[in-house]
Amino acid sequence: MGEAPQSSVVSKAEAGDRLPVILQVVPRLNSSGGTERGTVDIARAVAAAGWGSLVVSAGGPLVGQLRNHEIRHIEMPVDSKNPLVIRANIQRLASLVREAGVDIIHARSRAPAWSAHAAAQRTGCHFVTTVQGIHGTDFALKRRYNAIMTRGELVITNSRFTAEHVIEMYQADPARIRIIHRGVDLDVFTPEAVSSARIIGLAERWRLPDGAPVVMLPGRLTSWKGHHLLIEAIERLGRRDICCVFVGEEKERGNYRSALERDIERRGLGGVVRLVGGCRDMAAAYMMADVVVSASSRPEAFGRVVAEAQAMGRPVVAADHGGAREIVIDGETGWLFAPDDPAALAAALGEALSLPEDPRANLAHRAMTRVREHFGLKKMCNATLSVYAEVLEGNGAGQP
Numbered sequence: 001m002g003e004a005p006q007s008s009v010v011s012k013a014e015a016g017d018r019l020p021v022i023l024q025v026v027p028r029l030n031s032s033g034g035t036e037r038g039t040v041d042i043a044r045a046v047a048a049a050g051w052g053s054l055v056v057s058a059g060g061p062l063v064g065q066l067r068n069h070e071i072r073h074i075e076m077p078v079d080s081k082n083p084l085v086i087r088a089n090i091q092r093l094a095s096l097v098r099e100a101g102v103d104i105i106h107a108r109s110r111a112p113a114w115s116a117h118a119a120a121q122r123t124g125c126h127f128v129t130t131v132q133g134i135h136g137t138d139f140a141l142k143r144r145y146n147a148i149m150t151r152g153e154l155v156i157t158n159s160r161f162t163a164e165h166v167i168e169m170y171q172a173d174p175a176r177i178r179i180i181h182r183g184v185d186l187d188v189f190t191p192e193a194v195s196s197a198r199i200i201g202l203a204e205r206w207r208l209p210d211g212a213p214v215v216m217l218p219g220r221l222t223s224w225k226g227h228h229l230l231i232e233a234i235e236r237l238g239r240r241d242i243c244c245v246f247v248g249e250e251k252e253r254g255n256y257r258s259a260l261e262r263d264i265e266r267r268g269l270g271g272v273v274r275l276v277g278g279c280r281d282m283a284a285a286y287m288m289a290d291v292v293v294s295a296s297s298r299p300e301a302f303g304r305v306v307a308e309a310q311a312m313g314r315p316v317v318a319a320d321h322g323g324a325r326e327i328v329i330d331g332e333t334g335w336l337f338a339p340d341d342p343a344a345l346a347a348a349l350g351e352a353l354s355l356p357e358d359p360r361a362n363l364a365h366r367a368m369t370r371v372r373e374h375f376g377l378k379k380m381c382n383a384t385l386s387v388y389a390e391v392l393e394g395n396g397a398g399q400p
Helices: 034-048 063-068 083-100 110-123 140-150 160-170 196-206 227-237 256-266 282-288 304-311 342-353 357-374 377-392
Strands: 021-025 052-057 072-075 104-107 126-131 154-157 177-179 214-218 243-247 273-277 291-294 316-319 335-337
Touching: 021 034, 021 083, 021 110, 034 052, 034 063, 034 377, 052 083, 063 072, 083 110, 104 110, 104 377, 110 126, 110 140, 126 140, 126 377, 140 160, 154 160, 154 377, 160 177, 177 377, 196 282, 214 227, 214 282, 227 243, 227 256, 227 342, 256 273, 282 304, 291 304, 291 342, 304 316, 304 357, 316 342, 335 342
Parallel strands: 021 052, 021 104, 052 072, 104 126, 126 154, 154 177, 214 243, 214 291, 243 273, 291 316, 316 335
Antiparallel strands: none
């Protein structure tokens, strides 16, 4: 197990006339997920390197971004978990591999990985996987289904935490794991790139009170993201001069939003905590925040919000587990608090909100520098292409 190599991405396979062709397979190309956006980012990087770049999915809004960069997208029902559909996808993918001369199939999710793995075996092309989440392992059948993501010749994980999980849970060979942290687009998430007009427009849309310190929790409205925990922490903090903003759409079935609103009212925080829905301009949103919170009750495999907020120079308070431990240096680039502990969260918030101007600027500088050195999009793309080159050079262990 180790960090992906950062050497030149030019492989021995490029010594011939034909450059490699990489096929990524992802269930859908929706705009919200890190897996989907990462697929587009890598597809663009592969194309920019002069290699062949293809993506298979069941479609979605991000297909347009691929087409804008003249990257071929093939629509296929690879989002299906139906065994009959998965079996049919094996032949579809195998035919595509032969037709396009694919050298590597890169599977990014479980359902398409089953058909992609079989297609790779059938055609003799290489097979690589990326594990970006921690899936349930309560049942043996579930673990077997998940384990397909550890069958790559090389297995990319988005954090050391994820790598340790797949080693412990699925007995993956550490020598075949390459850790590549999710990359933040530093052309987008940098304070200099955000105009005052964008910030003011968003503040007016959300009707934020002038001069009130803003505590922001970005993330879809789902129970494990820690909204109720933050509401209790705000109550414990005892300040009514702040504005706490939940940024994200409701994804769960049921009335989670209504339950949050009832909790807010029950605690007398109606004028303090507000739900503003989704946001398409998160760079501007972060610029309005005095503190950004990640309060998930379950460990995040990486923690994209934490990295993006730090790239914008925002103080971050995050639960002390999962990928956040790899992004935040407690007390130097942000604060880590005991998970599911509202008192600990309230204490960290109080410290962050009371930070004087100069120490705040110093913390922002340290956080931004660390993100730019370790968690940038360019670093992620170069490391992924290096993994492809490593496989093509024959350094992978072969498909297990």
